Amino acid sequence: MKLTDIFWPFRSDMNYIERELDRAIDTKESVLxxxxxxxxxxxxxxxxxxxxxxxxxxxxxxIERLKLVAVPLELIHMAxxxxxxxxxxxxxxxxxxxxxxxxDNRIAMYTGDYILARALMMVAELPNPQxxxxxxxxMVDLCIGEIEQIRDLNNWEQxxxxxxxxxxxxxxxxxxxxxxxxxxxADAPAYVVRQLYAYGYNVGMAFQITDDILDFTGSEQxxxxxxxxxxxxxxxxxxxxxxxxxxxxxxxxxxxxxENRVDEMIQAIRQGEGIDVARRLANRYLARxxxxxxxxPDNRSKDALLKIARFxxxxxx
Amino acid sequence: MKLTDIFWPFRSDMNYIERELDRAIDTKESVLxxxxxxxxxxxxxxxxxxxxxxxxxxxxxxIERLKLVAVPLELIHMAxxxxxxxxxxxxxxxxxxxxxxxxDNRIAMYTGDYILARALMMVAELPNPQxxxxxxxxMVDLCIGEIEQIRDLNNWEQxxxxxxxxxxxxxxxxxxxxxxxxxxxADAPAYVVRQLYAYGYNVGMAFQITDDILDFTGSEQxxxxxxxxxxxxxxxxxxxxxxxxxxxxxxxxxxxxxENRVDEMIQAIRQGEGIDVARRLANRYLARxxxxxxxxPDNRSKDALLKIARFxxxxxx
Numbered sequence: 266m267k268l269t270d271i272f273w274p275f276r277s278d279m280n281y282i283e284r285e286l287d288r289a290i291d292t293k294e295s296v297l298x299x300x301x302x303x304x305x306x307x308x309x310x311x312x313x314x315x316x317x318x319x320x321x322x323x324x325x326x327x328i329e330r331l332k333l334v335a336v337p338l339e340l341i342h343m344a345x346x347x348x349x350x351x352x353x354x355x356x357x358x359x360x361x362x363x364x365x366x367x368x369d370n371r372i373a374m375y376t377g378d379y380i381l382a383r384a385l386m387m388v389a390e391l392p393n394p395q396x397x398x399x400x401x402x403x404m405v406d407l408c409i410g411e412i413e414q415i416r417d418l419n420n421w422e423q424x425x426x427x428x429x430x431x432x433x434x435x436x437x438x439x440x441x442x443x444x445x446x447x448x449x450x451a452d453a454p455a456y457v458v459r460q461l462y463a464y465g466y467n468v469g470m471a472f473q474i475t476d477d478i479l480d481f482t483g484s485e486q487x488x489x490x491x492x493x494x495x496x497x498x499x500x501x502x503x504x505x506x507x508x509x510x511x512x513x514x515x516x517x518x519x520x521x522x523x524e525n526r527v528d529e530m531i532q533a534i535r536q537g538e539g540i541d542v543a544r545r546l547a548n549r550y551l552a553r554x555x556x557x558x559x560x561x562p563d564n565r566s567k568d569a570l571l572k573i574a575r576f577x578x579x580x581x582x
Numbered sequence: 583m584k585l586t587d588i589f590w591p592f593r594s595d596m597n598y599i600e601r602e603l604d605r606a607i608d609t610k611e612s613v614l615x616x617x618x619x620x621x622x623x624x625x626x627x628x629x630x631x632x633x634x635x636x637x638x639x640x641x642x643x644x645i646e647r648l649k650l651v652a653v654p655l656e657l658i659h660m661a662x663x664x665x666x667x668x669x670x671x672x673x674x675x676x677x678x679x680x681x682x683x684x685x686d687n688r689i690a691m692y693t694g695d696y697i698l699a700r701a702l703m704m705v706a707e708l709p710n711p712q713x714x715x716x717x718x719x720x721m722v723d724l725c726i727g728e729i730e731q732i733r734d735l736n737n738w739e740q741x742x743x744x745x746x747x748x749x750x751x752x753x754x755x756x757x758x759x760x761x762x763x764x765x766x767x768a769d770a771p772a773y774v775v776r777q778l779y780a781y782g783y784n785v786g787m788a789f790q791i792t793d794d795i796l797d798f799t800g801s802e803q804x805x806x807x808x809x810x811x812x813x814x815x816x817x818x819x820x821x822x823x824x825x826x827x828x829x830x831x832x833x834x835x836x837x838x839x840x841e842n843r844v845d846e847m848i849q850a851i852r853q854g855e856g857i858d859v860a861r862r863l864a865n866r867y868l869a870r871x872x873x874x875x876x877x878x879p880d881n882r883s884k885d886a887l888l889k890i891a892r893f894x895x896x897x898x899x
Contacts, residue, residue: 296733348695375728378721379722382722385718389718394706394709401702404702411695415689
């Protein structure tokens with residue numbers, strides 16, 4: 266199964282969202298236009314808008330209202346990506362040049378700020394104060410997550426809890442509120458909103474854990490960047506944490522870590538059982554995501570949400 | 583006259599705003615807490631909150647409502663400062679170490695993002711959609727202004743219009759909406775809101791032009807950074823533009839510019855008439871600022887606004 270198959274019933278609305286993304290960043294300032302547009306064209310799965318639309322199906326589905334949440338959420342995500350690239354000094358993202366490498370760090374920083382401001386302009390069209398509160402709180406958490414990520418860089422003394430809190434703030438939260446805000450913008454009942462948030466949170470956790478697995482198991486071709494990039498940048502994810510703290514081979518691995526022999530560490534992780542441990546944890550989150558949907562009315566959207574959870578469990582890139 | 587004298591009647595509310603600024607950035611994440619707090623403590627004139635409170639005096643003055651505009655406006659301003667310091671690679675601001683020099687660029691970038699997100703969280707408490715729209719539009723313009731500033735860096739072929747548009751976006755706009763949003767948050771009549779915006783815009787233009795003059799005429803001690811810093815960083819302000827395009831000595835100055843002899847350029851600007859030309863322009867804006875207040879009811883706030891305009895005309899640092 267491919268994601269595009271799951272999204273097929275929503276393709277015309279997703280095309281509309283794509284055009285609105287384009288329109289949202291439009292400016293006469295040519296550098297800003299080019300940099301933002303470059304970023305937009307670099308693609309991505311548009312998973313956050315998809316979740317907004319799916320959430321919206323549990324209430325009064327109105328694409329004109331939903332887009333005011335869907336487009337900003339994707340823009341906020343994009344803004345964090347550009348800022349991440351500045352931080353990580355990344356040359357490539359999804360196999361394409363990053364804004365910071367095609368232009369420079371300054372342009373990348375302000376492009377991020379600009380895209381964020383555009384997102385806020387669009388949200389401001391919505392009169393619903395609850396949405397503003399949820400969104401701004403999430404942005405605070407995103408930033409705290411980024412700082413935590415920097416703080417935890419190259420720190421082997423962190424534990425599973427640190428890792429989980431970090432990926433919650435980094436990924437799961439934005440997916441959780443995508444589902445939640447879609448439902449709120451469609452005036453869905455409160456219990457639906459709550460369950461969709463829980464679904465999104467669990468799917469988001471699984472998604473990031475899977476991403477962190479693929480960073481080790483994937484190839485440069487499928488990843489669009491060299492395998493083991495996270496570890497090379499000092500970002501210690503679950504498979505690495507397991508190798509260091511829990512694996513039968515931990516003693517040898519610690520020596521590699523102390524001597525910063527990254528290639529050997531990556532190889533050890535690829536061959537060790539940390540990958541399986543992480544996969545099992547991801548599956549636990551996916552099971553909880555499916556559970557969260559149980560009480561919800563059966564419809565095409567619920568079907569798609571279940572398929573997405575299954576897709577994440579099986580995804581290879 | 584000193585600014586503190588003008589603010590004297592508002593000192594207890596300003597102290598309250600100061601405490602609320604502190605509270606707004608509070609977080610358990612220690613790096614973020616320290617970096618934000620360092621930035622806050624580095625001071626500044628808190629001119630934006632002052633304008634909010636003064637604007638609020640033309641309607642139903644309620645500090646609990648006004649703070650929800652005053653604190654975010656100052657935070658947004660602070661966030662742009664941290665990002666500016668990353669961009670400018672600045673070591674000092676107001677004589678104190680910048681976040682990027684005390685920590686690093688990454689921390690500075692996310693501290694800016696964090697402070698911004700905190701600002702939005704506070705604004706989200708306000709149910710008034712007009713305020714959200716004005717604020718997010720201003721943030722878009724701020725970013726466009728920053729990119730323009732980068733684009734115009736070291737570009738001697740820009741004209742007065744470029745300069746004015748840049749300082750409008752960089753400074754005048756945020757001051758204009760400080761006055762405007764204070765009045766809106768206090769439900770002041772529409773014509774008052776309009777006139778206060780006009781006042782703020784003109785005062786803001788004069789303020790920035792004066793800042794740009796002082797960058798040449800001030801001493802390292804009063805500026806908290808070396809004189810001529812703008813030009814050294816390639817930021818071509820009005821006195822420099824005049825020297826290059828209009829002064830009787832333009833030919834000689836252009837040679838200096840071509841050969842990038844910055845110290846001599848700074849000296850030429852200090853001694854030339856570009857400083858006076860800029861001062862006259864600043865005074866024209868100040869006169870317009872005073873005019874904008876003419877139709878407004880006489881009260882202590884109007885008195886303070888007029889004094890602020892006068893203060894800017896006379897300020898030496």
